[in-house]
Amino acid sequence: MMHVLTNSVPKWGIPRSPHFDTIDHSFSICTRCSFSCLPTSLATHDIARNKGLLHIKEGCAFTIMSFPVIEKTESNVVIKEYAEDFTSSSSYESAMEALSSLITIRKRGEKTQIGGRYKKLERMLMYLKILGLEDHIAELKVIHVAGTKGKGSTCTFCEAILRECGLRTGLFTSPHLIDVRERFRINGLEISEDKFLHHFWECWSLLKENVSDDLPMAPLFQFLTILAFKIFVYEQVDVAVIEVGLGGTKDSTNVIKEPVVCGVTSLGFDHMETLGNTLRMIASHKAGIFKSQIPAFTVPQLSEAMDILQERALQLAAPLEVAAPLPIEKLRGLKLSLSGDHQFINAGLAVSLCKCWLQRTGNWEKIFHKDGKEAELPEAFLRGLSTAQLSGRAQIVYDNSYASSEASENSSGDLVFYLDGAHSPESMEACAKWFSSVVKGNRNSSQSSLSSMNGGENMEEVLRNMRHEKEKSKQPYKISKQILLFNCMEVRDPQVLLRRLVNICASSGTHFSKALFVPSISMYNKVTSGSSIVPLDISGKDLSWQFSLQRHWERIICGADSVHDKNSEMDSARTLPPRTFLYEAASHYCPGKDYSAYSAIMPSLPLTIKWLRDCVKENPSVRVQVLVTGSLHLVGDVLKLLKRI
């Protein structure tokens, strides 16, 4: 029998899970009304009481919130506002619209003009106070993780390890790929729509009611951070694993005053417009999460970065240790569930963070009855490391939806998507190594392609993929073609990203026969849900960025300038290349037409997926291996489409 120190004795003497209910589905707009069981001390109550929304029952306060609602007699201005502003048929879509309204459009590196009197972290504290959370977040037992690459993976490993130790976990990561709820996981599962909506609208209304010229509404990431804290407090998690959004010192998550332990993952060059151009400057921002006397861990870093981390730790008397990459033997024959050699670095850090967290919270001895100096990893750690799930990072998806029956499946080629949202030079390098390794069938890398289907898929899907792979291995030899499907944000340097990808792949014998440049569907000014409508109208889409990506590609591959003249660009983007383009030799194609010998502009992502499926359907002798990379938005869009069509 395992005993774990948890918060299972409710902090406020209230039931562990808030009670959710639906009062009335008959409102024309309001689809959800929810109750939450809150500590009576929370300031929210006072506000709610003033608004006449509060009903006290046996020492436990139930806040009745109903959004959006047509209640014209209601004096609550905010509620009226929802009814007027968010007339979408679905409450969830309304929440997405509300969230989208918090996106502040600005050029990268420019300071966001939120206005008001206060600095970001001051504002964050005020928002938390409005929600009555400022004391409660101090009780959260946090693992706080900053870094350039590997934050999401490290946090995901930590969450899975501690969950396997029997703890109730909360995980906050960013960005999301398909649905914003991916950012908030409770016990390994993304938060349910009901709970999300409940907390979302409660947060929204209280903040909206209290904004002023001095304290404007929280922009998107600040709002989501506050929401995460609220969710974790109310869900009474034993541990909150919190990924920094950007940088560290000034990040919204840095309102955590006393985490249990901090981690800094691999440092490199990203977000330089905000963090600075040197590794020292970047490291200094990341070290901004260190707190006085709180243990911190990092991974092996270049000396410029390590010096800064050590300096900062010394100033704060924070013990800083370097966690070595996890030696493969420690896994005792198991495999990391996240694929790629770089994941051993993240896993090593996660193990140190979790051990430290368990020791500092008094859980280590309770759970393992050991002094913590054992060389072997506990079973629970192994289970966490071999089951942690994170979509869009070195994820493999076998697509067989183009084959309508087993017979047609066998008479079609194979289409396999390799998805990795790398978008910085260092991560592109990690991605290129992983892709080359898996397409060559190098099962020793860290992971076999089968077990690397880590996309939060259910077991049924994993088993289906395994069956698919087994079936395919019995079939006659197929010619593999590696195709690149790429887009990146305009602030990135595509020349650097593409060159690094091509060179690293080439150094291990992997060559892309074609590259496809395609616009993402996701818009940077809109938060969408998994069920949002996919826009199919491609008319008038500006593809000039995709054309410039193609020019970079042509230069890298053939050393020549682009084959296109500017006038033909908009026209050519409306047509898809012939299907033979995908698998016939480059020498068959003369440049200067709709596509070049090595690359094509694809007018839209849905058309590209359909086109790829059609190509493969026609040619049973090919196995098309598509690397999707350059942007997490692109990866999310592809995943969304593969699930749907």
Ligand SMILES: Nc1ncnc2c1ncn2[C@@H]1O[C@H](COP(=O)(O)OP(=O)(O)OP(=O)(O)O)[C@@H](O)[C@H]1O
């Ligand atoms: N330790 C690492 N070193 C280099 N690249 C890495 C490392 N870990 C992850 N990557 C690369 O970075 C991508 C993103 O991984 P992850 O989400 O874990 O990191 P992140 O720091 O959260 O990144 P993001 O900038 O997307 O928020 C991966 O798909 C992989 O290509």
